[in-house]
Amino acid sequence: MALQPTVTSQGIKYIKVNKQDFNGLDLNVPLSQLDALRISYSNGTIGQYNLLGEPSEYPDYYLLRVSPNSSFTSSADNTITNYTAVASTGSGAIVTPSSFGETYVLNNLTVSSNPGGYLNGTTGVYDVPSLTNIPIIISSSVNATNPSGFGFAQTLILVIFSSLRGTLSTNSSVITAGNSGNVNSSYSGYMIEGEDITFQWGSFGFGGPLSVNSSTFYVTQSQAHATPSENLVILEPYNTTNFYNSDYNAIINNSEVNRLSSEYQLVDYATNQLTPVNFTQLIQGIGTRASVQDSNYTSYQYSGIRYWGSKNTTDNFNSPLTSQSLVVQTYQNDNLGLTTLGYASVNSFDTGIYEFAWGGGTYPEIATGGAVKLSQILNVDTTSSVGIISPLTDYFEGVVAQDLVPNSLPQFTQYSTTANIPNTARVMTTDFGVPTISSYMIGSAFGTGDAAQFSGNTIDFITNVSRVTTNSSGFYISGSTIPSATMSIEISNSLASGDRWFVTLYQDLPSPIQGTLEPLNSGSLNNYSIITAGAYNNPVLYNGVFEVSSSITAGSILTFYDNLPTNFGAFGDGGYGMLIWKAITDGTFVLFNGATLSGVGKGNLITSTASPTIKNNLTYITQTYGTNPSN
Numbered sequence: 001m002a003l004q005p006t007v008t009s010q011g012i013k014y015i016k017v018n019k020q021d022f023n024g025l026d027l028n029v030p031l032s033q034l035d036a037l038r039i040s041y042s043n044g045t046i047g048q049y050n051l052l053g054e055p056s057e058y059p060d061y062y063l064l065r066v067s068p069n070s071s072f073t074s075s076a077d078n079t080i081t082n083y084t085a086v087a088s089t090g091s092g093a094i095v096t097p098s099s100f101g102e103t104y105v106l107n108n109l110t111v112s113s114n115p116g117g118y119l120n121g122t123t124g125v126y127d128v129p130s131l132t133n134i135p136i137i138i139s140s141s142v143n144a145t146n147p148s149g150f151g152f153a154q155t156l157i158l159v160i161f162s163s164l165r166g167t168l169s170t171n172s173s174v175i176t177a178g179n180s181g182n183v184n185s186s187y188s189g190y191m192i193e194g195e196d197i198t199f200q201w202g203s204f205g206f207g208g209p210l211s212v213n214s215s216t217f218y219v220t221q222s223q224a225h226a227t228p229s230e231n232l233v234i235l236e237p238y239n240t241t242n243f244y245n246s247d248y249n250a251i252i253n254n255s256e257v258n259r260l261s262s263e264y265q266l267v268d269y270a271t272n273q274l275t276p277v278n279f280t281q282l283i284q285g286i287g288t289r290a291s292v293q294d295s296n297y298t299s300y301q302y303s304g305i306r307y308w309g310s311k312n313t314t315d316n317f318n319s320p321l322t323s324q325s326l327v328v329q330t331y332q333n334d335n336l337g338l339t340t341l342g343y344a345s346v347n348s349f350d351t352g353i354y355e356f357a358w359g360g361g362t363y364p365e366i367a368t369g370g371a372v373k374l375s376q377i378l379n380v381d382t383t384s385s386v387g388i389i390s391p392l393t394d395y396f397e398g399v400v401a402q403d404l405v406p407n408s409l410p411q412f413t414q415y416s417t418t419a420n421i422p423n424t425a426r427v428m429t430t431d432f433g434v435p436t437i438s439s440y441m442i443g444s445a446f447g448t449g450d451a452a453q454f455s456g457n458t459i460d461f462i463t464n465v466s467r468v469t470t471n472s473s474g475f476y477i478s479g480s481t482i483p484s485a486t487m488s489i490e491i492s493n494s495l496a497s498g499d500r501w502f503v504t505l506y507q508d509l510p511s512p513i514q515g516t517l518e519p520l521n522s523g524s525l526n527n528y529s530i531i532t533a534g535a536y537n538n539p540v541l542y543n544g545v546f547e548v549s550s551s552i553t554a555g556s557i558l559t560f561y562d563n564l565p566t567n568f569g570a571f572g573d574g575g576y577g578m579l580i581w582k583a584i585t586d587g588t589f590v591l592f593n594g595a596t597l598s599g600v601g602k603g604n605l606i607t608s609t610a611s612p613t614i615k616n617n618l619t620y621i622t623q624t625y626g627t628n629p630s631n
Contacts (some may be wrong), residue, residue, distance in 0.1 A: 032055060034055050035051055036051060037066065052065045080134060080221075082115045082221075083136055084220055085111065085218070087111045089106060093212035096209045097154055107121075108122060109121040131192060136189070138188075143180060144211060151177050153175065157172045159200040159390075161198050161199075163198075170388070180213060259291070266287060321408075322533060349611035350611065352399065354400065354404065356602065358373050359599075360597055366591065370592045371589050371592065372592075375627065376389060380614050406427050407535040408607065413604050413618065415602040415627070427590060428591040428592055431585075432500055439467070446511075453570045454568065460555065485553065492551035500582070501547070503578050505565075519543050
């Protein structure tokens with residue numbers, strides 16, 4: 001049938017419908033009784049337009065005044081736009097290496113095909129004109145040569161990036177000096193209106209710039225461009241006879257007003273905001289009954305959430321922890337309804353699968369801890385809609401910190417290894433990682449006099465410290481001795497550059513460092529060794545690990561963000577020991593308490609509040625979109 005909506009800035013307000021449809025069927029009767037009109041669009045969505053008032057009849061058509069639906073402002077459905085574009089950079093382009101693998105937008109492209117005009121060759125931006133009703137395929141391919149003069153391998157990175165969704169696809173290839181190599185990247189899915197798509201490249205290494213031999217960039221689509229076809233219009237209700245008095249009217253003779261309360265009266269403040277005008281009737285109990293349901297007050301399902309309040313069963317949403325609530329419950333002598341099942345109070349399901357490249361121990365810096373090295377996040381909507389978040393994206397660290405909170409118990413899945421991982425492994429932190437070797441140490445047997453002493457939240461270094469090296473078996477040992485002032489200056493300069501430094505304190509630290517180590521985590525001033533209901537009250541400090549806030553070079557003094565366990569005792573000469581180390585802060589490490597993670601290979605983490613789609617399809621998703629081998 002003919003359908004000619006009038007479009008305004010607030011959506012469709014009037015719809016004109018012929019009395020005869022496309023096949024000549026007379027629609028006069030159903031149109032005269034219409035309540036709503038639904039239009040089934042080709043992308044699977046349905047736009048419903050509710051009538052405002054009665055349909056207006058004209059000789060050949062009805063004019064329907066409808067409530068605007070701002071989600072649908074055009075009748076040009078079934079159009080498949082020509083989104084295709086082809087561009088290249090040709091040969092001679094240069095990819096400049098960076099220290100951290102940054103990428104930059106390709107611009108000044110040579111555009112060979114751009115029928116829709118959506119690709120701007122000068123800026124390199126593909127501007128998506130509207131929400132696409134078919135999948136769009138974006139692909140790119142680059143061949144480059146690494147000159148032999150520098151002698152270093154270069155990693156060529158190719159990224160497809162969205163201004164609204166971040167990295168859509170990324171890939172890289174290592175090109176050795178004097179050789180050429182290819183890297184390809186592609187993405188398929190629906191595009192969002194107003195989304196800017198760019199191709200980005202970059203390289204990482206210590207050599208010179210890469211020389212591009214050829215590069216091509218394609219935007220294709222799963223269906224060819226097509227013109228609109230007739231829309232399916234659904235009339236509601238569709239009746240060929242008078243509906244109101246028919247057998248099909250399910251609510252005929254039903255009450256159309258609210259039931260009045262048997263107890264509660266209507267208080268009328270029409271002319272006096274302090275004293276009801278019907279005060280006499282109210283105190284006599286003969287006032288007009290209020291149109292409220294008695295069950296609003298007598299049924300706990302209603303009254304509990306409205307008037308009595310509800311109780312949380314865990315400390316926070318998406319968390320199974322109850323330690324804080326237990327303290328409140330004990331202090332107030334009030335039952336909060338704490339769960340004993342270890343399940344989280346779910347606010348929203350998590351959609352991330354956190355893939356890691358490997359796991360391993362953090363000994364001796366964190367003697368009983370472990371860590372995994374994250375490689376990417378699979379952001380799952382459905383099993384056919386999975387995005388990949390690279391560690392190179394700006395918001396990677398924020399996503400990790402939001403879901404993998406300290407003391408949480410994520411589920412481990414190993415792809416090819418079978419190392420024993422206790423189910424009590426709790427997240428310690430995602431803020432930093434442990435280096436492959438510490439920088440300095442003071443062993444318990446260092447020197448013949450005290451090398452350092454406690455003083456409040458500081459440690460005063462009196463004489464010297466040792467650099468850390470390893471013996472033939474790989475164990476830490478004391479290396480060359482240097483003045484503590486030299487160390488203090490290095491740490492001060494490093495902190496000023498944005499680095500983070502930590503000191504691990506031990507009850508006893510031998511050299512070589514091996515065997516069981518006991519952290520110095522409790523004393524006369526503070527006790528950081530407390531574990532409540534399996535959760536660590538201080539997940540990092542529990543391990544005797546304290547972060548340096550400043551290094552005072554005059555006097556060689558390190559100050560810390562947290563107070564130290566004790567104000568008594570000294571380091572060296574048979575006393576306490578310490579390791580001093582600079583943390584890794586690239587945002588890709590997750591540290592754990594209660595598991596060393598030794599021998600763990602590739603795998604993934606999911607939270608206890610992961611979506612059912614993830615839990616029920618974890619193997620399929622990680623094999624299809626992740627790094628899980630399929631055999």
